[in-house]
Amino acid sequence: MEKVIEVQHLSKVYGTHEVLKDIDFSVNMGEVVCIIGSSGSGKSTLLRCINLLEKPSGGQIIYKGENILDDKHDIFKYRTKLGMVFQQFNLFNNHNVLNNCVVGQVKVLKRTPKEAEDVAMKFLKIVGMEQYLKAKPKQLSGGQKQRVAIARALSMEPDVMLFDEPTSALDPEMVGEVLKVMKKLADEGLTMLVVTHEMGFAKEVSDRVVFMDQGVIVEEGSPEQIFNHPTQERTREFLKRTLS
Amino acid sequence: MKKRLRTQIIAALAVLPLLIGILMNSAYTVTAAEGEASAQTINEGESEQNDNVFRVGMEAGYPPFNWTQSDDSNGGVKIDGNEEYAGGYDVEIAKIIAKQLGKELIIVKTEWDGLVPALQSGKIDAIIAGMSPTKERKETIDFTDIYYKSDLIMVVLKGGKYENAKSIQDFSGAKITAQLNTFHYSVIDQIDGVLKQTAMDNFPAMRVALQSGIIDGYVSEKPEGISASSKNKNFVMVTFEDGFVTDEEDTAISVGVAKGSELTGKINEILSGVSQEERQQLMDEAIKNQPGSDAEQTSLSWVVSIIKDNGPMFIRGAGMTLLISMVGTVLGFLLGLMVGVIKTIPIPLKKGKRILQKVINAMLSIYVEIFRGTPMIVQAMVIYYGSALAFGIHMNPVGAAIFIVSINTGAYMSEIIRGGIVSIDKGQFEAAQAIGMNHFQTMRNVVLPQVIRNILPATGNEFVINIKDTSVLNVIAVTELYFQTKSVAGNNFRYFESFFVACVIYFVMTFTVTRILRYIEKRLDGPANYSMNQIQV
Numbered sequence: 044m045e046k047v048i049e050v051q052h053l054s055k056v057y058g059t060h061e062v063l064k065d066i067d068f069s070v071n072m073g074e075v076v077c078i079i080g081s082s083g084s085g086k087s088t089l090l091r092c093i094n095l096l097e098k099p100s101g102g103q104i105i106y107k108g109e110n111i112l113d114d115k116h117d118i119f120k121y122r123t124k125l126g127m128v129f130q131q132f133n134l135f136n137n138h139n140v141l142n143n144c145v146v147g148q149v150k151v152l153k154r155t156p157k158e159a160e161d162v163a164m165k166f167l168k169i170v171g172m173e174q175y176l177k178a179k180p181k182q183l184s185g186g187q188k189q190r191v192a193i194a195r196a197l198s199m200e201p202d203v204m205l206f207d208e209p210t211s212a213l214d215p216e217m218v219g220e221v222l223k224v225m226k227k228l229a230d231e232g233l234t235m236l237v238v239t240h241e242m243g244f245a246k247e248v249s250d251r252v253v254f255m256d257q258g259v260i261v262e263e264g265s266p267e268q269i270f271n272h273p274t275q276e277r278t279r280e281f282l283k284r285t286l287s
Numbered sequence: 288m289k290k291r292l293r294t295q296i297i298a299a300l301a302v303l304p305l306l307i308g309i310l311m312n313s314a315y316t317v318t319a320a321e322g323e324a325s326a327q328t329i330n331e332g333e334s335e336q337n338d339n340v341f342r343v344g345m346e347a348g349y350p351p352f353n354w355t356q357s358d359d360s361n362g363g364v365k366i367d368g369n370e371e372y373a374g375g376y377d378v379e380i381a382k383i384i385a386k387q388l389g390k391e392l393i394i395v396k397t398e399w400d401g402l403v404p405a406l407q408s409g410k411i412d413a414i415i416a417g418m419s420p421t422k423e424r425k426e427t428i429d430f431t432d433i434y435y436k437s438d439l440i441m442v443v444l445k446g447g448k449y450e451n452a453k454s455i456q457d458f459s460g461a462k463i464t465a466q467l468n469t470f471h472y473s474v475i476d477q478i479d480g481v482l483k484q485t486a487m488d489n490f491p492a493m494r495v496a497l498q499s500g501i502i503d504g505y506v507s508e509k510p511e512g513i514s515a516s517s518k519n520k521n522f523v524m525v526t527f528e529d530g531f532v533t534d535e536e537d538t539a540i541s542v543g544v545a546k547g548s549e550l551t552g553k554i555n556e557i558l559s560g561v562s563q564e565e566r567q568q569l570m571d572e573a574i575k576n577q578p579g580s581d582a583e584q585t586s587l588s589w590v591v592s593i594i595k596d597n598g599p600m601f602i603r604g605a606g607m608t609l610l611i612s613m614v615g616t617v618l619g620f621l622l623g624l625m626v627g628v629i630k631t632i633p634i635p636l637k638k639g640k641r642i643l644q645k646v647i648n649a650m651l652s653i654y655v656e657i658f659r660g661t662p663m664i665v666q667a668m669v670i671y672y673g674s675a676l677a678f679g680i681h682m683n684p685v686g687a688a689i690f691i692v693s694i695n696t697g698a699y700m701s702e703i704i705r706g707g708i709v710s711i712d713k714g715q716f717e718a719a720q721a722i723g724m725n726h727f728q729t730m731r732n733v734v735l736p737q738v739i740r741n742i743l744p745a746t747g748n749e750f751v752i753n754i755k756d757t758s759v760l761n762v763i764a765v766t767e768l769y770f771q772t773k774s775v776a777g778n779n780f781r782y783f784e785s786f787f788v789a790c791v792i793y794f795v796m797t798f799t800v801t802r803i804l805r806y807i808e809k810r811l812d813g814p815a816n817y818s819m820n821q822i823q824v
Contacts, residue, residue, distance in 0.1 A: 096717055119723045127721035133714035137736035146732050147722035179813055192718075199722055 045072045046105075047203050047234055048093060053102035055088055062088045064258040066102070070203060075235045077245035077266075080255035081281060086238045087130075089255070090207050093236070094125045123151055126196030126204040130211050132188040134180040140167065140191050141176040144198040152199065159198070166194040170224050186217030190224055197228075204228070206237040242285060246270050254278050341390040343381045344397045344411035345373065348777035351510045351573040352417035352540075353377040355396070355774035357600065361576040366396045368684070369766050370603060371774075376510075376573040377415045380434050380561075384413075384542070387557045398770065401762040403428060404668060406545055408675035410764075413550060414543035420536055429546050431554045433539035435566060439474065440512040441525040443504040444497060454529040461503040464493060471506040474531040490515075491782040497522065506531075508538070513574050518780035578778040589784040597775045597785075604771030605792050611688045611760065611767065612753035618689070619696020619753075620746060626651050626697065627704030627738075628730050651701070658698035664759040667691050671763040684764045692757065696749055703745045707738035740811050747804040751797045768792060 048070045055063040063085045070076050078086040091097040093104060095111070095118055103110045111121050135143050144163035148154045154162070167173045170190035180188055189209055196204060206225065210218045222244050229235055229248045239245055245252055245266060252269040254262045254277075262275045273279045347355040347366060353375040356363050362379060363372035373394045385392035395411050402418070405411045406428055420430035441458065443449040449461060455478050464484035465471035472486045484502055487493045493505040498521060507515070512524035542558075544550045594601070630651055635641050658666065671687045674680040682690070711734050719729040758769030768789055776785035 094721055096720060119725055121723075122721060123723035125721070127718070129714060129718060129721075131714050133712075133718035135715065135718065135733050137733065137740070147724065150728050150732055151723040182815070195722070 046070070047072050047107070048236075049105040050089075050093065051103045051105065053089070053092060053104065054100050055085075055092055055097060056100045062258055063092065063099075066258075066260060068253065068260060068263075070234060070236050072202075073232050073234055074251060075229045075233075075249045076237070076251045076253060077249040078236070078238045078253045078255060079240070079242070079245055079281075080261075081284075084255040085258040086255045087207055090205050090236065090238050094122055094127055094205060096127075119151070123147075123199050124202045126199055126201035128189070128192050128196055128204065128206045128209045130208040132180075132185070132192045132212070134183075134188050134192055134195070136180050139177050139179055140172060140183075143180070143191055144195045147195070147199055162200070163194065163198050166197040167191070169197070169227065170194045171220075184217060185213045186220045189213065189217075189221045193221075193224055193228075203234045203236060206235065206239070208238050208240065210239070210241055240285070242270070242282075254281065256281065339390055340393050341381075341385040341388055341413070342367075342393045342395055342411045343377075343385075344395045344402050344405050344414050345377055345381075345416035346399050346402075346777075347371075347373040347375075347394070347396045348774045349375075349417055350514055350577040350777060351376055351570065353415075354577055354778050355600075356578050356778070357597070361572075364392055364394050366394050366766075368764075369396060371396075371600060371766075374573075374576065374578075376435065376570050377417060379569045379573065380542075380558075381413075381415045383561060384415075384554055384557050387560075388553060395764060396766060396770075396774075397764045398761040401668070401672075401764060403543070404672035404676075405764070406543060408672045409545070410672075410675060410681065412544070412548075413554070416543075417540050418543055419539060420541045420543075422536070424543070427546070428543050429548060429551055431542040431544065431551055432558050433535075433541045434558050434561070435570065436535070436539045437508040437510060438526065438538065439471065439506060439531045439533060440509055440527070441504045442494075442497065442507050442512050442515050442522055443525055444500075445521050445523040447503070449504055449525065450523055452525050453527070455527055455531055456529075458504065462501070463504050463506065464496070464502050465506040466490065466493070470533070470537040471508075474533065475506060477531055491776065494519065494522070494780070495782065510570065510574060514577060515780065517574070589781050590788060593775065593779065593781060593784055593788055596779075597771075600771045600775060601768070601788060601792060604766060604768035605796065607685070607766060608754060608757050608768040609796060611685065611692055611757045611765070612750060614689050615692025615757075616696055616746070616750045616753050618693035619749070620700050622693060622697030623700025623702075623704050624735070626655070626701035627708055628727070628735070630701070630705050631708045631730075632726055654694075655698045655701055658695050659702070662759075663691065663695050663756055664762060666695065667760055667763050687763055688757070688760045688765045688767075691760070692753055696753060699749060700746070703742050703749075704738060707742045708734060710741070711737055740808070743804055743808050743811075747801055750800050750804070754797050754800065755793065 046069045050066055050068045053063055053066040053068075054061065066089060068089070078089065080086045088097060092099045099112065104112055106121060106124070109116065111118065135146065138146055141160065141163055144167060145156065145159045148159035148162060149156055164173060167176070170193050172187060172190050172194060175183065175187065175191075180191075183191065193209075209225070210221050213221065218241070222241060225235070225237070225244070226248050237245075237249070249266055251263060252266050253260055254269060256277050262269065262273060262278045269278065270282065273282060345353040347353050353373055355366070355371050356374050357371060359365070359372050361374055362382065363374040364378055364382065366373050373396065378394065381392055381394070395405065397405050397411070399416070402414045402416060403424070406414055414428075418424070420433070424430070441449070441452070441455075441463070443452070449458060452458060458478050459480035460482065462482045462484050463475050463478065464487055465475060467486040467488050475481055475483050487496065490507070490511065493502070494515060496502045497505060498519075504525070509524075509526070516522045516524045542554055544554070630648055632644065635644060667688070670691055671682060671684070674682060715733055715737070716729060719733045724732065757765075757767050760767060761770035761773070772785055772789035776782045779785065
């Protein structure tokens with residue numbers, strides 16, 4: 044299987060606090076990987092290091108065979124290949140729904156507005172937000188915002204989608220609509236890396252589950268393996284806490 | 288006549304850039320070539336100004352010596368760069384001098400405090416503005432022989448206790464004042480047992496004080512006394528046989544010229560050909576011709592007739608104020624935007640770029656601190672007169688005014704914008720970065736539109752402040768609303784009514800601007816809820 048992103052010996056230090064310790068990890072094309080773990084385990088930091096919102100303190104990130112931490116590497120171009128969905132949605136407040144999905148395509152990918160709108164429409168339909176094209180973010184509910192945010196990331200037609208706890212800031216009744224969209228995307232074969240607390244989603248949708256604790260990957264494997272036959276004590280404890 | 292310390296201080300400030308310029312020149316290795324070049328430009332500037340014209344500076348607001356009128360009646364001369372005309376005793380004298388010099392007379396209307404710097408920087412050739420050749424002034428400029436001499440008098444209320452005073456000692460026990468920083472104020476001590484009041488800044492203030500009974504009289508000079516008593520029927524002028532003891536340099540007025548100017552001799556020769564009778568005749572005519580109706584009217588009807596008589600002057604003044612403040616606010620906003628964006632660039636990873644960023648940020652901070660930390664009136668003096676003195680650059684007053692307001696606004700706005708950028712949610716930056724935008728794309732497409740919305744109220748504030756603060760720019764000969772009003776009031780002696788009109792105009796301008804901005808804010812915000820009726824496509 045072709046590796047899209049490979050992380051080698053990645054570390055991240057804030058002052059004296061080591062958030063990530065020597066992480067080795069990869070995502071294959073077409074794979075859905077869920078990262079689980081308790082708060083502060085470093086899973087969000089790992090995700091943010093992958094698209095360089097946080098600067099790694101050491102190690103390498105290999106994207107399609109190239110180390111993107113090289114000085115020469117164009118990080119702006121690299122970021123267009125990774126779609127990011129944030130916990131707090133972070134829709135551009137000054138743009139309406141359609142423009143949120145168009146602005147990046149036009150300004151960064153240099154697509155024509157017409158082209159960009161067609162692409163945006165395609166993805167807004169997939170997330171079921173095509174009726175709200177002219178709405179401003181403040182006029183939408185949390186679930187609606189997150190679906191637009193997913194469409195915005197998809198509109199850049201990235202190789203990998205990164206989800207940073209996409210449902211954690213939502214009211215319970217809105218979690219379902221977002222997870223439904225994500226499941227749909229997974230079924231279509233999109234490469235996805237999801238940091239989540241939704242164990243049901245991880246169990247049902249992912250090809251591989253990664254359990255992190257205190258800045259290291261404790262265990263990874265198929266959902267079946269992680270949820271039903273964890274080999275590590277820490278994994279068992281975490282699952283006991285969250286599933287009970 | 289009028290004597291103010293402020294003039295000297297501001298003149299000294301205007302010389303500051305000259306000193307800086309000299310220091311900088313000597314610091315350069317290419318000193319010789321550069322020094323010559325700049326010396327040349329100064330000379331060129333001077334000769335350009337000197338050619339075939341005689342440029343005379345005056346306030347055009349100190350009747351009967353000089354005033355502003357709307358047509359060329361009674362020998363009025365058009366004011367340079369302006370639709371109005373100047374008239375008065377000074378103008379008549381200036382005409383005689385210009386004619387005999389064989390040059391064309393150009394009247395440059397300049398605020399009192401701007402006269403000496405304007406002369407020093409070569410913007411005008413002479414000051415003919417009822418100015419006394421005092422010792423202090425003689426240190427910075429030269430004076431010709433005197434062209435008018437007057438006596439000190441006292442202005443009191445008609446029908447009052449002091450109307451029939453004969454000697455200054457009759458004012459024993461009276462509350463008397465005079466203009467601040469003038470010799471008028473110091474001679475009050477010659478009256479025994481007088482109740483010397485705090486000096487006042489200007490004649491209008493003293494007239495109001497007299498009218499309202501706060502003072503019993505003020506010391507003035509004959510022409511002013513005649514004007515005041517003829518314009519306001521409640522006032523009467525008291526002349527003395529046994530009057531104040533004065534120094535001739537105080538009561539005389541003469542033409543101010545640049546130090547070492549060849550004009551001194553020529554003008555002295557011309558003045559010697561004007562007889563005492565002719566001078567008195569010119570002064571009598573000036574007093575007779577000075578504008579303003581002396582009909583008894585109520586305040587309200589005064590306001591109406593002031594608007595009727597001077598409507599175009601007010602409108603032009605308001606237009607100038609609006610032009611300067613609007614263009615200045617817009618340019619200042621753009622400048623502030625640039626500075627704000629540059630100052631918020633994230634720290635670059637490479638060392639060379641980091642050092643460059645530090646240098647640029649330090650320079651921008653210096654700019655912001657200097658222009659926020661000094662008054663606009665001082666900046667105007669330093670920039671407008673300083674650039675002429677030090678570098679021979681003669682700016683157009685309106686251009687200079689817009690420049691000054693712009694960089695001033697820019698300094699304030701850059702901090703407002705920086706604050707606006709900092710206050711935008713970090714998530715907005717991250718989301719923009721995550722789809723591959725660089726700093727400037729992020730700013731342009733995501734952050735600044737939100738910042739601009741958020742700082743609209745602060746921008747409106749700046750605009751309103753600018754509308755009001757342009758009133759200090761008359762020191763660099765910009766005829767904006769405040770200066771025009773002063774001229775109107777100086778002519779008709781109805782200070783309260785004239786400034787009331789200006790007050791209303793200022794308020795209408797600022798209020799309109801605030802309302803328009805509020806409307807824009809509402810439009811930008813849109814409705815709070817998304818109505819499904821809006822659905823299209």
